Amino acid sequence: MFVHKIDEELSLKMIDHRDAEELFELSDQSRDHIRTWLPWINFTNEVEDTRNYIKFSLKRYAENDGLTICVLFHGKIAGVVDFHEIDDKNKVTSIGYWMGAEYKGRGLLTRACRFLFSYAFDELGMNRIEIRAATENVKSRGVPERLGFRQEGIIRQAAKLYDEYTDHVVYGMLKSEWNKASS
Template identity: 85%
Template sequence: MFEYKIDEELSLKMIDHQDAEELFDLSDRSRDHIRTWLPWINFTKEVEDTRNYIKMCLRRFAENDGLTVCILYHGKIAGVVDFHEMDKKNNVTSIGYWMGDEYKGRGLLTRACRVLCHYAFEELGMNRIEIRAASKNIKSRGVPERLGFKQEGVIRQAALLYDEYTDHVVYGILKEEWRKKEAHI
């Protein structure tokens, strides 16, 4: 499977069926951490659930409607980043992500998202990328903030999370803004 090397310790690879056990193990070890913001973990109870998730990701890729990549840190799966809600008519996409508990705080998500933003703008022809994060999820919000996304607003009560509504902060960046920012790095 294709792997994109970012640097000596970090690379991205498209999710594949062979990743099911390692990805399930990572999510299972990170269950308490993930559960705080992402309720899908409660429905991921066995490797077969992860296999079904991978099938969905590969189907979306085959239909040209998404791309899910594993973040590899020293060759081990550390998390997942994906494009979802790809709107080809308007050249807009959004990025979602999660990181295994033992890999937090190393800047891996920011570095991976930087590569995916470049790919979306320069290879896929996107004009806008959006990232949404729960308003109280400060670590997740830090990713778009470090990448130069602009906070565009708050969607009140955007998601029902364990019987409580959660607000989402919406971040966006345009191709022209990205290119200006990248030119100064």
């Protein structure tokens, strides 16, 4: 298993089948926290559901259409960052992420994303990264805002969250902007 160490407490690794139990346990313990913005938790009721998610993630990776990364805090899975909808022709991708309840508010996701965005631009050759978050999801919106992403607009009623539609804020970063900000 390849692990990339960011610093003394934070590492990243690509998801694999061996993560199923630990990842399920983290999501199960964080169920109330996750449920606020991510309804997939309602369909994750046993380890087998997490195994199916990992299988799907690895299939997307094999098809060059996704990359799911586990964020490790002192060696334990603390959350997930997921590059999805990788458009290699146009060099565009979007990401989603979540952290376990006990790990939120420590800046782990921002630090992990800073590395992963550089990786996407420099190694994967992406030209644009997009992040969408519900307008009311202040914590999730904080990541792109802290990393200098540009708010590009609001998509009205972008997603159905339980019985209501939520508006999404769209953030974007271009490779040229990232390189300029990083130098």
